[in-house]
Amino acid sequence: MSSETLKNLESFEDIIARAAERKGGRSIVMAMAGANEPKIDVSKIPDDRWLAQFSKQIFQSGFVWRVVEQKWPGFEDTFFNFDIEKMLMMHDEMWEQKCKDERIIRNGKKVMTIKDNAQMIYEVAADHGSFGRFVAKWPKDDVIGLWNYLKKHGARLGGNTGPYALRFLGVDTFLISRDNEAYFRAYKLIDGGINTKKSQSTIQACFNHWQAETGLSFNALSRILSFSVGDNVVGIR
Structure with a gap:
């Protein structure tokens, strides 16, 4: 421009x-x-809350938000409150079982984004101390760059899904x-x-x-x- x-x-x-x-x-x-x-200090947001919000936004995309909200306690229980290490330790058979759990919305493709995004958060946290610190250090004048990072390295976080999740967590976007x-x-x-x-x-x-x-x-x-x-x-x- x-x-x-x-x-x-x-x-x-x-x-x-x-x-x-x-x-x-x-x-x-x-x-x-x-x-x-x-303002919210996003550097202090635990990694599990990033994964939870990304996951919630993915399930709300193209679906009735109210239903996702009603089901969300079931998601938290089913996925161990989105503990990153527990997500990455689950074997394939356990993931298959989770996809069929009646406490959640049984959309297998969306469920598997939890595993993929847990991996992204884990790798970023290993380099920066936590995912929140990574986001907090991102240049403030390049919001779209952060969106594109989520789209490239995460699962189903393109479009407005990633940006909405960031906003709900208090990131200025x-x-x-x-x-x-x-x-x-x-x-x-x-x-x-x-x-x-x-x-x-x-x-x-x-x-x-x-x-x-x-x-x-x-x-x-x-x-x-x-x-x-x-x-x-x-x-x-």
Whole structure:
């Protein structure tokens, strides 16, 4: 993305103003966006919680989230609270048994991602002390780089699955939702596929620019941007 394009990028204050008009006021927008939410020290999140959240997000992808939530205690019991070493010590026959356990959603392909992602977390933790420390040290201005790492080295963590899991765990990340993608296309900031290197570099550059302008988290910027476009008009009054 050229410096000239960034120079002409819409001010985020204008985006906030548009969102406020649609949602019922600036204070409402900021509250809905979580602008004042406390930061979480992700370096202290245990490895088992990373595996649990990645797994939950994978099962929620393309499925009814409410059902996954209802079943989740069964997942925790079945998979020993996602203890990494226990996951990697299970033999193939045990994994086959787990796939058939009535306490969980019996989708064999998704169940086996637990094993694959446990291996990824184990290897990263061996190099960095823990998976949380690895994520905490990742460059803050390269969120999409972290997404791509999860997509490349993990199982079924591409698309919005990895980013949603990161956000639920407290990692400061924007999301490329339908509304946000629509914004970037409407303002002719991207014109190719959303997952191309060019499009993703442009989107990262825009969010970096807006963060420098406002001091807001990527999380808040992403939500406010989505409030400013699309059919999502009604707010809290």
